[in-house]
Amino acid sequence: MSKKDLGLLILILVVGVVVAAINPRFLLPINLANTSNLIGLFGILSIGQAFVIITGGIELSVGSLVALFGVLFIDLIATRGMAWPVALPLIIVLGGVVGLVHGWLIAKLKLQPFVVTLCGLLIYRGVARFYTKDGTAGFAFGQNFPSLEFLTAGRFHGVPNSFIALIVIAAVMWIVLHRSVFGRYLYAIGKNEEAAKYSGIHTDRIVIAAYVICGVLTALSAIYFAMYTRSISPASHGQFYELYAIAAAVLGGFSLRGGEGSLVGAVLGTVLLQELQNLVNLLGIPSSLNFAVMGGVILLGVMIDQQWSAFRAQRLVAEAARQSQ
Amino acid sequence: MSKKDLGLLILILVVGVVVAAINPRFLLPINLANTSNLIGLFGILSIGQAFVIITGGIELSVGSLVALFGVLFIDLIATRGMAWPVALPLIIVLGGVVGLVHGWLIAKLKLQPFVVTLCGLLIYRGVARFYTKDGTAGFAFGQNFPSLEFLTAGRFHGVPNSFIALIVIAAVMWIVLHRSVFGRYLYAIGKNEEAAKYSGIHTDRIVIAAYVICGVLTALSAIYFAMYTRSISPASHGQFYELYAIAAAVLGGFSLRGGEGSLVGAVLGTVLLQELQNLVNLLGIPSSLNFAVMGGVILLGVMIDQQWSAFRAQRLVAEAARQSQ
Amino acid sequence: MLKASDPSGLTARPHFLALDGIRKTYPGVIALADFSMRVAPGEVIGLVGENGAGKSTLMKILGGITAPDQGAITVDGVPHDRLTVGSSMRAGIAFVHQELNLFDNLDVAANVFLGREPLRGGPLRLVDRAALRAACEPYLKQVGANFSADAPVASLSLAQQQMVEIAKALSMQARLVILDEPTSSLPVAETDRLLSVIAALKAQGISVIFISHRLHEIERAADRVLAMRDGALVGALDRDEIGHDAMVKLMIGRALKAREALAPAREPGAVALSARGVSTPAYPGCRVDLDLCKGEILGLAGLVGSGRTELARVLFGIDRRLGGSVALDGKPLALSAANDAVANGIFLVPEDRKATGILLDLPIAQNISLPDLPRHARRYLVSPRSEAETAEAQKKNLAIKAPSVATLTGTLSGGNQQKVVLAKWLAMKPKVMILDEPTRGIDIGAKAEIYALMRGLADAGVAVLMISSDMEEVIGVSDRIAVMHEGSISGYLDRDDFSQENVLLLAIGKPAGKESAGAAVPVA
Amino acid sequence: TMASAQDKPTLAFVVNGASDFWKAAEAGVKKAQGELPDFNMELKYPEQASVAIQQRLMDDLVTAGVKAIMVSAVDPKTSTEGLNKIASETALFTTDSDAPQTNRVAYIGSSNVDAGKQAAEIAKKAMPDGGKCMGFVGLLGADNAKERIQGMKDGLAGSKIELVDVRGDDIDQTRAKANVEDALVANPDITCMVGFYSYNTPRIYEALRDSGKLGSITVVGFDDDPITLGGVKEGNIAGTVVQQPFEWAYQGMKLMAAYVKGDKSGIPESKLIIVPTKIIGKDDVDAYAANLKAMAGN
Numbered sequence A, B: 001m002s003k004k005d006l007g008l009l010i011l012i013l014v015v016g017v018v019v020a021a022i023n024p025r026f027l028l029p030i031n032l033a034n035t036s037n038l039i040g041l042f043g044i045l046s047i048g049q050a051f052v053i054i055t056g057g058i059e060l061s062v063g064s065l066v067a068l069f070g071v072l073f074i075d076l077i078a079t080r081g082m083a084w085p086v087a088l089p090l091i092i093v094l095g096g097v098v099g100l101v102h103g104w105l106i107a108k109l110k111l112q113p114f115v116v117t118l119c120g121l122l123i124y125r126g127v128a129r130f131y132t133k134d135g136t137a138g139f140a141f142g143q144n145f146p147s148l149e150f151l152t153a154g155r156f157h158g159v160p161n162s163f164i165a166l167i168v169i170a171a172v173m174w175i176v177l178h179r180s181v182f183g184r185y186l187y188a189i190g191k192n193e194e195a196a197k198y199s200g201i202h203t204d205r206i207v208i209a210a211y212v213i214c215g216v217l218t219a220l221s222a223i224y225f226a227m228y229t230r231s232i233s234p235a236s237h238g239q240f241y242e243l244y245a246i247a248a249a250v251l252g253g254f255s256l257r258g259g260e261g262s263l264v265g266a267v268l269g270t271v272l273l274q275e276l277q278n279l280v281n282l283l284g285i286p287s288s289l290n291f292a293v294m295g296g297v298i299l300l301g302v303m304i305d306q307q308w309s310a311f312r313a314q315r316l317v318a319e320a321a322r323q324s325q
Numbered sequence C: 001m002l003k004a005s006d007p008s009g010l011t012a013r014p015h016f017l018a019l020d021g022i023r024k025t026y027p028g029v030i031a032l033a034d035f036s037m038r039v040a041p042g043e044v045i046g047l048v049g050e051n052g053a054g055k056s057t058l059m060k061i062l063g064g065i066t067a068p069d070q071g072a073i074t075v076d077g078v079p080h081d082r083l084t085v086g087s088s089m090r091a092g093i094a095f096v097h098q099e100l101n102l103f104d105n106l107d108v109a110a111n112v113f114l115g116r117e118p119l120r121g122g123p124l125r126l127v128d129r130a131a132l133r134a135a136c137e138p139y140l141k142q143v144g145a146n147f148s149a150d151a152p153v154a155s156l157s158l159a160q161q162q163m164v165e166i167a168k169a170l171s172m173q174a175r176l177v178i179l180d181e182p183t184s185s186l187p188v189a190e191t192d193r194l195l196s197v198i199a200a201l202k203a204q205g206i207s208v209i210f211i212s213h214r215l216h217e218i219e220r221a222a223d224r225v226l227a228m229r230d231g232a233l234v235g236a237l238d239r240d241e242i243g244h245d246a247m248v249k250l251m252i253g254r255a256l257k258a259r260e261a262l263a264p265a266r267e268p269g270a271v272a273l274s275a276r277g278v279s280t281p282a283y284p285g286c287r288v289d290l291d292l293c294k295g296e297i298l299g300l301a302g303l304v305g306s307g308r309t310e311l312a313r314v315l316f317g318i319d320r321r322l323g324g325s326v327a328l329d330g331k332p333l334a335l336s337a338a339n340d341a342v343a344n345g346i347f348l349v350p351e352d353r354k355a356t357g358i359l360l361d362l363p364i365a366q367n368i369s370l371p372d373l374p375r376h377a378r379r380y381l382v383s384p385r386s387e388a389e390t391a392e393a394q395k396k397n398l399a400i401k402a403p404s405v406a407t408l409t410g411t412l413s414g415g416n417q418q419k420v421v422l423a424k425w426l427a428m429k430p431k432v433m434i435l436d437e438p439t440r441g442i443d444i445g446a447k448a449e450i451y452a453l454m455r456g457l458a459d460a461g462v463a464v465l466m467i468s469s470d471m472e473e474v475i476g477v478s479d480r481i482a483v484m485h486e487g488s489i490s491g492y493l494d495r496d497d498f499s500q501e502n503v504l505l506l507a508i509g510k511p512a513g514k515e516s517a518g519a520a521v522p523v524a
Numbered sequence D: 001t002m003a004s005a006q007d008k009p010t011l012a013f014v015v016n017g018a019s020d021f022w023k024a025a026e027a028g029v030k031k032a033q034g035e036l037p038d039f040n041m042e043l044k045y046p047e048q049a050s051v052a053i054q055q056r057l058m059d060d061l062v063t064a065g066v067k068a069i070m071v072s073a074v075d076p077k078t079s080t081e082g083l084n085k086i087a088s089e090t091a092l093f094t095t096d097s098d099a100p101q102t103n104r105v106a107y108i109g110s111s112n113v114d115a116g117k118q119a120a121e122i123a124k125k126a127m128p129d130g131g132k133c134m135g136f137v138g139l140l141g142a143d144n145a146k147e148r149i150q151g152m153k154d155g156l157a158g159s160k161i162e163l164v165d166v167r168g169d170d171i172d173q174t175r176a177k178a179n180v181e182d183a184l185v186a187n188p189d190i191t192c193m194v195g196f197y198s199y200n201t202p203r204i205y206e207a208l209r210d211s212g213k214l215g216s217i218t219v220v221g222f223d224d225d226p227i228t229l230g231g232v233k234e235g236n237i238a239g240t241v242v243q244q245p246f247e248w249a250y251q252g253m254k255l256m257a258a259y260v261k262g263d264k265s266g267i268p269e270s271k272l273i274i275v276p277t278k279i280i281g282k283d284d285v286d287a288y289a290a291n292l293k294a295m296a297g298n
């Protein structure tokens, strides 16, 4: 675990202790389970986003995709009667295809990631809304899918399965990002794509793969979100989720310039954000301030991190100066 | 006017001709005036955004600022009875101060622009909502400010004054960006900040100045927006306007990597976006598709532009090869 | 120009690489015109030519980075229309680029083996980190690196980074190694090591194409020299014909005047820039005292990482000094940012021109006017005419090879880019000129011009500080030499004491011997 | 306040999103609080009008130990499961839009379909010769919008008035106003406009005023934005249909307080407490405004 991740972890613990001191109900198992469920949902999104950010890209269409895939999934299994073990992989594949298209536009046609995915943000939301004619997609009363519900919204010994899914995904993705050749290429491309190309790396394929991973994880998390809310109004569902995902990754040390960041950081970033949301509700802070608290803490965190590194560098230099005298 | 701007202009005209052919009412003076009013409002935002983008930065808090400044302005003049000639410059100065803070955090503390302004997006929206306790800021019935209303929402010989304001601002800013020393520095910093610093440029000050300009123009446009809607629910007012502004700048040829773009392009980009919104209403396209149409056209525009430049570059090279034989 | 012995090697001889009729044009420039060459196994080809002659373009074609308009490439008997980066590597070609291409977020070993990592974990394709490290060490040893395989590249100096690049090329087990100006920022000892590495490659039957503007290196390493001018082969020299003057004649089409004898040591003027107890972030514990006089060229020599660049950055205000004071003409300077220095007439030509020297995406004229824009402006509005005039004058003055001053600087050859960096400062009124490796990548003709320019500046009363790792240059150009060792100045040499040995002794922290003055000492 | 929050039973009123509409409910909560000091009453806005965020807000409230929640669910039809989860942990009431399939204790509110019908009444009265109406709304897909539109269509059935189209604006007021302007251009034969959300009517009023069409186009409104009431008084808005969120909140809070104390007598057999919507025309507007003011002063 890097110094940066450790700092974040400490911040999370400190905030947790303070909140628990003010309102001990924070530590109730039910609250921890609720929060870790949301951590699971948003964490999967953040990991997907992290893979794109590491290449120096960005994926802004995440929120709209959560709406579109959610609508499609619920429509398929609730209205069209498709069996969920068919619908689920279908949606995941669709996520991969969307990622493929984004990656292709970015890597092959050399369009800017911000532009491609901004258009995605607009288009997918429009499509989702058009698909339901601005109505809501949801389950009819009494429509139940016990095994699917257990897998997505259920708990295992009190631990939400979505959280377990996050842990598994994070572990796998940690190996991919930090131990595999693919991961190493991602870092290289993020730092200097041109030079990576000169090293004989198929940069296009790697970049496309990053977007595919993001698409797949987004689709997966869209299904989790759908099964959590069980109802999706496509006009608002998932709005700003891309910002949550990006904020989590950035809090976790990812640089939007690419080539920097650790997977543990992205997960911890999500934990902090969800802890903050929980805190606002638990401490009775006006919900209008929810956003402000989140923004304030991110800014503070990033500033402290920045100042802390600067301070450490200075101290190191001063140390060296003292020793050599 | 650059080739790129010309291409955009042609696209705007082609879309206009098609729409006019389907629904001739598109060309009614009243419709043109309505649309140009909105072009004025959004155009001012886009110009501000362009100054930040040219440095390789981004300003995501624009939408939230439009809400916050709008709420403050209306509250000051409608509820607190401040004279508008006092309130207006006050808000503009506030815009400058916000820009100063952002610029300072980015240039001096070396925080990432995306992060700083993302936090701004969250914080300002929260503050705006807290300020009105999630209520709406608006004028009482019959509360009128004739001269302010004429300046902001009025028309001069049928031309909306907001559009005239945009033209004046665009002209001044064109000179600043394309002819002045400051503008040249902006491009240099956008292309390579390090090298600009090594040329003895006060890069920090220039970057801060870009954010101040953006803040001031955002505040100005927030006042225009406030006087247009005359009522502001801070939870939703201005949401996504930063995306409109960024999209307009990008359509107009600005690169988010910095150092590229023309002011005329940013204005034309705004024109195209507003034309598209107008088209959706005039052609009776379901409102749910509004976003999708916008996204689709931006993507198409950027793709054509990209392919076209690639094609031209190829032809130039082939030309050179042929000639030299 | 072809001689009976056919030094250009075009007649049948077993060869590894054959190029025939290679042609490459850019808008307004013919970079390569019907270029043909052969490279035999185990042969070291020295490729020389003025800046912009097309050397790098040719190598980029071999490396698969650019495609030729025309021509045939045959590698090991296999013909290719064009090479891609992948096919070039697979064909056994390794490439050290003129511009560095390292990843500073990865460590040294990861950089050396990027794209060729030893794997474990089967289909998981995990990086075998231990094997990677182990595989890297021998190559680092071979290039004489003083850093370890897991050092982050971000912590290395430019010269050290160049060593990583060379280690990378060596590790590829290639059959042809292309070295495009690998020594441009390497000091003497490391350069020597590189030359012996080249000899070792040759002994293993590996071919080498070696590009350098330091002709004595070519002299020592090459079996055959090919000279290029304006994209064409203008001549070739066999091993026994290789000599400094012969190469120069081929390159520039005429003999260069014999290196002018040093002007008699002049009385230096008053002290212009004086540093007292200055310590830099790289060596926070060391204090540097330095006096730089008007009208002198003070050469600053030292080994890799001795802190010269750091000192220059501090004197130019890019880095904050940790202690001490700097005064110009007796007046103390704050130097909190580069603009302080520029405003006071202290200019820096940095060593890394791609990152800090110029803006590659700007036209030449805008690069030249950038530090002095207000002078080219009326009421804050830039006058493109005044700008173009100045740029034209500088283009002529420095013989910058470019279609026009509106050309994008990034499309110029390395040497011409360097001239643009110089031009922007020469267009202003320097009081103190700091040049960090000013002739890095500059051809021999242009070098002479730059030396003349420096001398001209000095004669005009400018104080010139020249940081250089090129021993010949330091000794040949300076009025006085200061040598740095691990962050402090280990000694000064006056004209009478100039010798390679003395510089080297000081550079490794030993006192210079007065007696050996003038003696030609073989480099260690 | 944290301490008292733990001593006294807490009752929460959770709305579906930030809007002025709920300001009256806030006043109702306040009035109830004044009368019942043994309780801790709060009104909660989710930071966004989304099911997930509202669900989370309620989960957190339950965690924090509230004794009863009255919720205006963002999407009651499909939130059965989530609402039932809350209902299993605390006493759940619904307001504004009902969720009859859930285990909620009772619903207090009005009927959006009926409100739509009342809007049709206004239109029919103002345009006896018939006409063409254009509607404007924030979220076309939202239940309350759909029900109001449906109610109005039902109410207009058989008359010569037709609701031609309804344009959505995603609660962006700039677009709300631009939509009205565009409608005036695109459909010159429109004779009436309906603002289905509280802010739509003032935007219609202003766009008409700007283009000089005030008075020549019949405006039908919903809710009681000050501009709407002003327009009604002026005669340029034919009438507006108002709900009574103040009553929902006030009665609802008292009902919940009683319920928590064990008194279930206030819950009717049908579990529905309907506070009817009212039509406010030119003649009633002054009285209504005075009443509003009186409530806010509470």
Ligand SMILES: Nc1ncnc2c1ncn2[C@@H]1O[C@H](COP(=O)(O)OP(=O)(O)OP(=O)(O)O)[C@@H](O)[C@H]1O
Pocket (backbone or CB within 6 Å): C026, C027, C029, C030, C031, C049, C050, C051, C052, C053, C054, C055, C056, C057, C058, C098, C401, C410, C411, C412, C413, C414, C415, C416, C441, C443
């Ligand atoms: N991408 C490009 N676009 C346009 N012109 C180019 C481009 N690359 C190279 N050139 C031109 O091609 C010519 C040959 O350049 P090249 O870099 O091969 O020279 P070189 O021999 O390596 O010079 P140096 O010794 O200075 O490195 C130069 O005139 C240069 O300006």
Ligand SMILES: Nc1ncnc2c1ncn2[C@@H]1O[C@H](COP(=O)(O)OP(=O)(O)OP(=O)(O)O)[C@@H](O)[C@H]1O
Pocket (backbone or CB within 6 Å): C154, C155, C156, C157, C158, C159, C160, C185, C187, C282, C302, C303, C304, C305, C306, C307, C308, C309, C310, C311, C351, C469
């Ligand atoms: N960015 C950096 N981070 C950490 N250490 C650095 C950095 N840049 C340089 N150094 C270290 O600082 C020392 C001085 O480097 P500097 O570049 O000033 O040396 P120099 O004398 O100019 O040598 P060179 O011939 O390499 O340019 C070296 O030990 C180098 O490794």
Ligand SMILES: [Mg+2]
Pocket (backbone or CB within 6 Å): C055, C056, C057, C098, C180, C413, C414
């Ligand atoms: Mg070259």
Ligand SMILES: [Mg+2]
Pocket (backbone or CB within 6 Å): C158, C308, C309, C310, C351, C436
């Ligand atoms: Mg150096």
